[in-house]
Amino acid sequence: MEMNLLKNKEVPLLFTVLWIAVFSGALYSLDKSVIAFMGVLFSIILVYYTKGSNLIRFALGAAVLLLIIPLVAGDNRYYMEVATQVGIYVAMALGLNIVVGFAGLLDLGYVAFFAAGAYAYAIFTTSQANEFIPGDFFPLSGEWFWPFLIIGLIVAAIFGILLGLPVLRVKGDYLAIVTLGFGEIIRIVFNNLDKPINITNGPQGITPIPAPELLGIKMGTPFYFYFIVLFVIAFIVLANVRFEHSRLGRAWIAVREDELAAQSMGISLLNTKLAAFATGASFAGIVGVIFAAKQTFVDPTSFTMNESIAILVMVILGGSGSIPGVVLGAAFVTVLQVQLLKEFSNFLHGLQQSGLINLPSQLDPSKFQRLVFGVILVLVALYRPNGLIPAKRKKDDIDSIKQSKHFGEQQGILAKVAGRK
Amino acid sequence: MLSMLPQVLVDGLTLGFMYAVVALGYTMVYGILEFINFAHGDLFMVGAFVGTEVLLTFEALGTLEGMNPFVAFFITLIVAMAITGALGVGIERVAYRPLRGAPRLVPLISAIGVSFLLQDLVRFSEAIYRNEFYLNSPQLFTGSLELGFATVPQKAIMVMVIAIVLMIVLTLFVNKTKWGIAMRAVAQDQSTASLMTINVDKVIMLTFLIGSSLGGATGVLFAQNYGTIDPYIGFILGLKAFTAAVLGGIGNLRGAMVGGVIIGLLESLSGAYMGPLTNGAFGAEYKDVFAFSILILVLLFKPEGLFGEAVKEKV
Numbered sequence: 001m002e003m004n005l006l007k008n009k010e011v012p013l014l015f016t017v018l019w020i021a022v023f024s025g026a027l028y029s030l031d032k033s034v035i036a037f038m039g040v041l042f043s044i045i046l047v048y049y050t051k052g053s054n055l056i057r058f059a060l061g062a063a064v065l066l067l068i069i070p071l072v073a074g075d076n077r078y079y080m081e082v083a084t085q086v087g088i089y090v091a092m093a094l095g096l097n098i099v100v101g102f103a104g105l106l107d108l109g110y111v112a113f114f115a116a117g118a119y120a121y122a123i124f125t126t127s128q129a130n131e132f133i134p135g136d137f138f139p140l141s142g143e144w145f146w147p148f149l150i151i152g153l154i155v156a157a158i159f160g161i162l163l164g165l166p167v168l169r170v171k172g173d174y175l176a177i178v179t180l181g182f183g184e185i186i187r188i189v190f191n192n193l194d195k196p197i198n199i200t201n202g203p204q205g206i207t208p209i210p211a212p213e214l215l216g217i218k219m220g221t222p223f224y225f226y227f228i229v230l231f232v233i234a235f236i237v238l239a240n241v242r243f244e245h246s247r248l249g250r251a252w253i254a255v256r257e258d259e260l261a262a263q264s265m266g267i268s269l270l271n272t273k274l275a276a277f278a279t280g281a282s283f284a285g286i287v288g289v290i291f292a293a294k295q296t297f298v299d300p301t302s303f304t305m306n307e308s309i310a311i312l313v314m315v316i317l318g319g320s321g322s323i324p325g326v327v328l329g330a331a332f333v334t335v336l337q338v339q340l341l342k343e344f345s346n347f348l349h350g351l352q353q354s355g356l357i358n359l360p361s362q363l364d365p366s367k368f369q370r371l372v373f374g375v376i377l378v379l380v381a382l383y384r385p386n387g388l389i390p391a392k393r394k395k396d397d398i399d400s401i402k403q404s405k406h407f408g409e410q411q412g413i414l415a416k417v418a419g420r421k
Numbered sequence: 422m423l424s425m426l427p428q429v430l431v432d433g434l435t436l437g438f439m440y441a442v443v444a445l446g447y448t449m450v451y452g453i454l455e456f457i458n459f460a461h462g463d464l465f466m467v468g469a470f471v472g473t474e475v476l477l478t479f480e481a482l483g484t485l486e487g488m489n490p491f492v493a494f495f496i497t498l499i500v501a502m503a504i505t506g507a508l509g510v511g512i513e514r515v516a517y518r519p520l521r522g523a524p525r526l527v528p529l530i531s532a533i534g535v536s537f538l539l540q541d542l543v544r545f546s547e548a549i550y551r552n553e554f555y556l557n558s559p560q561l562f563t564g565s566l567e568l569g570f571a572t573v574p575q576k577a578i579m580v581m582v583i584a585i586v587l588m589i590v591l592t593l594f595v596n597k598t599k600w601g602i603a604m605r606a607v608a609q610d611q612s613t614a615s616l617m618t619i620n621v622d623k624v625i626m627l628t629f630l631i632g633s634s635l636g637g638a639t640g641v642l643f644a645q646n647y648g649t650i651d652p653y654i655g656f657i658l659g660l661k662a663f664t665a666a667v668l669g670g671i672g673n674l675r676g677a678m679v680g681g682v683i684i685g686l687l688e689s690l691s692g693a694y695m696g697p698l699t700n701g702a703f704g705a706e707y708k709d710v711f712a713f714s715i716l717i718l719v720l721l722f723k724p725e726g727l728f729g730e731a732v733k734e735k736v
Contacts, residue, residue: 106526108533170720173457173529177663178720181713184660192706305656309533316530371541377534378516385527 016050019043020064027079028072037079037339040069041086041331048324065230070223080222084294086334087229088287093314093330094236094323095283100312101321101391102249103276104256105168106176108308109183113281115190115303116159117152117288121145122206122298123199131198142213148289149232156285157278164277168270171259183308191300205299209292225294232290236283240323243279252276253321306369310337313373317380319387328388333376341368427571429693430686435577435646437685438584442639443662444669444677445591446632452608452672453628454521459532460512462659463539464505464633468640469650470543472501473558480559490561494579494645501641502634509633510626518622536656544652555651558644580642587635588678595674600627608672657709661688664716670729679727688712 023039030036047061073079092114099107122128125140125148167178194202211220212228219228243249251272254262263269292298310333318329345364351357380387443465450458475497479485485493516535520528547554562575595601606614607624615621643658644650665684669676691711696704719726 104526106529166717166721170724172525174667174720174724176526176529177457177660178717181660181664181716184657185710185713188707188710192704309537312530312533368541370537371545374534374536374538374541378531378538379534381527381531381534382516382519385523 010051011046011049013050013052013056016043016046016060019046020060020068024064024068024072027069037073037082038335040064040072041335045324045328070226077222080226082335082338084222084225084229085338086331087226087233088291088294089311089314089334090327090330091229091233091236091287092284092311093318093326094233094240095280095287096311096315097240097280097320097323097326098243098252098283099276099280100315101319101326102244102256103252103273105273105276106173106179106312107277107280108176108180108305108312109163109186110179110280110284110311111303111305111307112163112183112186113156113159113284114288114291114307115186115298115300116156116281117285118292118298118302119190119200119206119288120152120155120285121148121289121292122209124148125210126206126208128198128201128206131201139210142210142218142293145210145212145289145293146214149286152285152289153282154285156288157282159285160278160281161274163281164274168273168277180305180308183305187300187303190303200300203299205297207297209296209298211296212293220296222294225290228290232286236286237323237327239279239283244323248272248275309373310369313376317376317387319389319391322387322389322391325387325389325391336372337369341372425693427568429689431571431573431577433686433689434682435580435685436689437682438581439639439642439646439681440658440662440665440685441678441681442584442587442635442642443658444665444681445588445674446636447659447663448666448669448671448674448677449604449628449632451666453604453625454517456517456525456528457532457663458517458632459529459659460535460539461632461636462655462657462662463536464509464512464655465636465640465643465658465662466650466652466655467508467539467543468501468505468637469558469644469654470547470556470640470652471504471637472497472641473556473644473650475500476559476561477556485559494561494641498583498638498641501637505637505640506630506634509629509636512633513626513629518625540652540655547652555649556644557649560648561645576645580646583638583642587638591631591635592674594631600624604628660716661709661712664712664719667716667724668719668726670726673726673728676726676728684712684715687715 019039020043023036023043026036027040043064044061047057047064050057050060069079069083073083092110096107096110099105099110125142125144127139163179163182167175167182170178190200191203193200194204200206211218212224213219219225243252251262251267252275254265254267255269255272259269262272291302295302311330314330314333315326316329317333318327319325348357348364443461446461446464447458450456450461476485476493479488479493512535516531517528520531544554547556560576562579565572565574566578595604603614603619603624604627606617606619607621611621614624640650643654661684662681665680666677667680668683669678669680671677688708688711692705692708695707695711
């Protein structure tokens, strides 16, 4: 019954509005309440399924994200921080969605592109760049954050193409292993590139990375990052939507479904895959720049395989290829990671301090990450291989083809034969 | 610099034989199901932990002192092989079999999940049991053989001997026994094999049993040879063993063995010589990069590997 409700987009508008009102009220009155925050996040999903025209739903969603959350929780550093983190992962997952969801290339080294973007911004906005570029041009100021969003995109896209050129000749499950290997290679290289020339400062990492600046305003608080991330997500979602049914997007889906058939339809396999790889990579690059500016510190430990798998879990859980699904998956996994597990472990620590239970420190739920990811991956693979919100495929509408003015026209060689008759 | 070459070769061979046995597990499963068992490296890790726990139990009981090291070693080996073998069969039954026939990426995702699960389950059980998850294995063989030009530790000899015995037994099993023939038949063509009254499910179970127990045995060898283990050793070693399997031609048993030894030797050589050759610019920390680069190069230029047959893709 409930599923049916969701399938047909039949959540009454009144219900959604009430839901938003109740939970934003809760968010306003409660400090650090996971439930209130989840409720507000969930309202975005509700909006997606609400009955009504696209315009109404769009306006509602924008109101929640742009007005209600900043107004209600804008002063609360904690909520804004979590919202920003959710946003960063949503953006990354949407980027990976192009590679895994649309083009069907299982990339287990996705975090490498994220690292490329983060390091690009980190190196040039600290004195690190002086180590290998003569002169004293660096550090660049925080105003360079904005051009670096583009530079990060380009750097990561170039990385994607350079990695993709050898890697994409490899097929299917081999590709997973090779990208995994490449992800590790990049991490090892960043970890050791403090000699012979000091480029990445090795395991010590790079700090202090300046916060973005606009017209003299320093935007170092989660409040500003929330809007920056939102802006980038809007861009990435738009790109995803536009790509999905474009010529390239259909080529990706064709390649995903059957490489041989796609090839015989005249799709260039390598170019199509490279385009997916580079597009996905470039989004990760932008997010990397934001991440570096937000953390003010980067080092290779932020870019392990764990991160790659985390992003993959978001895509697979939500439904690979499905944009709302990926957003849901990313939000859910991030909240689970940064909030639920932490809350649960704080709760257990409380019990421990009152002497009720005795827990070895290794059993701390905040360290459950791998276990949770493992369980999610196996369960999704077994019971819901298309994810929570499976991707919808556009069905060819026979009626609209019949009504098309080109219907009945004979084209190409057929037209010639018919004309001669 | 050349004076250390024999020692480097001995170390490389020891490492290589371990890769070879783990690679056998990958290659057997791939040969039959065309599926990369991502969790295989972690079965190896489970084997290392089971073996170490058995030895630690002996030590705690005080029986290890008076025990013949060979007896203790074989008991450890057999317990570890039995447990990892059973675990492998269980994983196949629960996480892989329902996905046979699903799109190829789905079982792979399930396998990645199993791999993560195993790592944390081992970490948790060790954390509850011992309050730490880095274990130091009791050393059974401490002596070494002085050859003049190189020192061969006894434990390295044990690694090589056990690895070679396992490989010979496996080769005989696959080539000479009825079940071995059934296995090869299933690898060649599942549906025809099932028409020939071969129980395909049973053969696949057997493959996982053998492959996983080989992985578990290597875990014991690893713990003996290097002393310290943690729940994450399976990942990198598994990746390199997979490289070995690909290098030898995936699906080919002899290829996996040769590939493993080659990868071990190359890794040891690069670890020892890359630093001096590049004047310290690229040292031993890049040896993992070296192994992965081989994987990528092989996949690009000779994807069928050294011993494999090139397969033409058909519609």
